[in-house]
Amino acid sequence: MKIRIFTPLLISLPFFLFVSCQTETKKSETTEEVEVEEVTTEKVAVAVLSAKNNSGLSGEVTFIEKDGKVRMQALVENVSEGEHAIHIHAVGDCSADDGTSAGGHWNPTEHDHGKWEEEHFHKGDIGNLIVGSSGKGQIELETELWCIDCDDQTKNIVGKSIIVHAKADDFKSQPSGAAGARIGCGVIEVKK
Numbered sequence: 001m002k003i004r005i006f007t008p009l010l011i012s013l014p015f016f017l018f019v020s021c022q023t024e025t026k027k028s029e030t031t032e033e034v035e036v037e038e039v040t041t042e043k044v045a046v047a048v049l050s051a052k053n054n055s056g057l058s059g060e061v062t063f064i065e066k067d068g069k070v071r072m073q074a075l076v077e078n079v080s081e082g083e084h085a086i087h088i089h090a091v092g093d094c095s096a097d098d099g100t101s102a103g104g105h106w107n108p109t110e111h112d113h114g115k116w117e118e119e120h121f122h123k124g125d126i127g128n129l130i131v132g133s134s135g136k137g138q139i140e141l142e143t144e145l146w147c148i149d150c151d152d153q154t155k156n157i158v159g160k161s162i163i164v165h166a167k168a169d170d171f172k173s174q175p176s177g178a179a180g181a182r183i184g185c186g187v188i189e190v191k192k
Contacts, residue, residue, distance in 0.1 A: 046191045161188065
């Protein structure tokens with residue numbers, strides 16, 4: 001008995017194998033992992049400073065939160081030359097002419113007043129602005145102790161006030177560093 005192999009089948013068999021291999025290669029190319037760059041978002045808050053106690057001060061304090069850290073930059077003008085204390089105060093209210101409506105220093109952890117990140121300090125104890133003969137001054141700070149509009153009320157700075165004082169903070173006197181009158185005030189609000 002003779003076995004006949006159908007010739008077209010033998011001719012087409014290599015073609016089917018080739019197509020099958022090509023399809024398999026394409027599948028493996030599409031399953032490669034692709035690295036996706038992580039996008040980080042910034043949160044921004046601003047306090048526009050207005051004059052208190054007839055000081056003439058103006059300025060702005062900007063807060064930018066990124067990667068778990070808040071960077072603050074305060075810029076003031078029309079201020080007397082020298083050092084001027086700047087603090088975060090507990091109440092977001094600058095309606096009083098003398099700035100007292102902003103309450104005392106923001107101190108959610110109930111520590112004594114002191115110098116930033118030393119043994120004892122309020123989370124609102126920023127430090128002293130250095131103002132030159134031009135009447136302009138600035139201070140910058142970066143910290144993980146603050147957040148912008150988060151749920152942790154021991155870190156959230158939104159809704160508090162920034163106060164600039166007439167004198168330097170001595171970092172010792174309780175409860176506020178003997179910094180004198182409040183010459184500027186602004187409420188910290190999320191920038192939209």
